[in-house]
Amino acid sequence: MSVSLRLPWFPNVQFTGSFVAQAKGFFADEGLDVTINPGGFDVNSITLVAAGSDTFGLHDTNSLLFAAAEDIPLITVATYFHKHPGGVMALADSGIETLEDFVGRRIGFAEGGPWQLTQAMLAKNGIDVNDIEQVTVGFDLSAILNGDIDLQTVFFTNQPVLAEGEGYEVNVFVPYDYGIETSANALFTTKDYFESNPEVACAMVRAISRGWEYAFENPEEALDIVIAVDPENLDRDKERRSLEVTKTVVLTPDAVADGIGSMKHSRWETVDEVLREYGGLEAEVDLNSVYSDACYS
Missing domain, CATH: 3.40.190.10 (Periplasmic binding protein-like II)
Structure with missing residues (x-):
């Protein structure tokens, strides 16, 4: 066939x-x-x-x-x-290690699945997304690597791998692991x-x-x-x-x-x-x- x-x-x-x-x-x-x-x-x-x-x-x-x-x-x-590989990435030296650490930080997002899942993850875990400064970004990593943002929505099978390949240590937060399966x-x-x-x-x-x-x-x-x-x-x-x-x-x-x-x-x-x-x-x-x-x- x-x-x-x-x-x-x-x-x-x-x-x-x-x-x-x-x-x-x-x-x-x-x-x-x-x-x-x-x-x-x-x-x-x-x-x-x-x-x-x-x-x-x-x-x-x-x-x-x-x-x-x-x-x-x-x-x-x-x-x-x-x-689902949608998630959020932070550089390890940012001090962001828990969802609570998102508060008061700046997150860059592109419209789509990872951002939708991220909002659901935050809500499920008691974090008000409005307590996080939100800016739109593309899919490249220049904004987070240059320090313009603290967090970025990603597919964790891709962008974090690219960042690590350039020598950066990263922390990744995956909605699936926080109750959004x-x-x-x-x-x-x-x-x-x-x-x-x-x-x-x-x-x-x-x-x-x-x-x-x-x-x-x-x-x-x-x-x-x-x-x-x-x-x-x-x-x-x-x-x-x-x-x-x-x-x-x-x-x-x-x-x-x-x-x-x-x-x-x-x-x-x-x-x-x-x-x-x-x-x-x-x-x-x-x-x-x-x-x-x-x-x-």
Whole structure:
């Protein structure tokens, strides 16, 4: 069966499971011929899968809930990042070691998942976000490294790794660790395709899960595979450090117990709550229609 998988971003270790599944023949073992298409600044995997241009896609659970609110008929069959990598970073020499230390400091944020999750984390732990000076920043680290801000929202699989690569020690605060448990890196397809081809969807789930498992057992080989996809733009040392951190978001205790990529309804409920409070989600969404755990039952 020939299918395509659309990434939400440019190739990197975030998609190691898929690249390894392709290179090691795990897709082929499931009877699949998979074309992996890259994402980018102007490439939206949700739009392309919904339009039928791609069979499967990867994206964030937040965006998939917004798609459901707009009646885009998609269904998620796995979330490979059990632990959402959105968080907040501070330099270690800033003296910021607890959430309480945020008060009176300056936080730089970019709109999106990490900032929404950060606000939810602070509220859940009794910190008034209005007691923190807030400024908008981009995704680069110049503001925090130059001392213009004390904290910055990040994906902790990426920006903290870059900072440490430049010799900075950092402290990272992850909402998941403070009671805001959500997941990311969701594998999805259209509801029509899933209803007609459930065995293909589950074959994708198994192959990618197997790819992640193999990657963590053979990290240097996995790095060879990922870097070969885009050797001009991927730095091996940075990708190695990112893969080490990514292991902590893929292989959580729940993933070990229930299977890599498995889902919990409570995490979808948390995404829904966070988006209603901080992301502008208003339409009612039937969460049971947004995902299916059939591939894990």
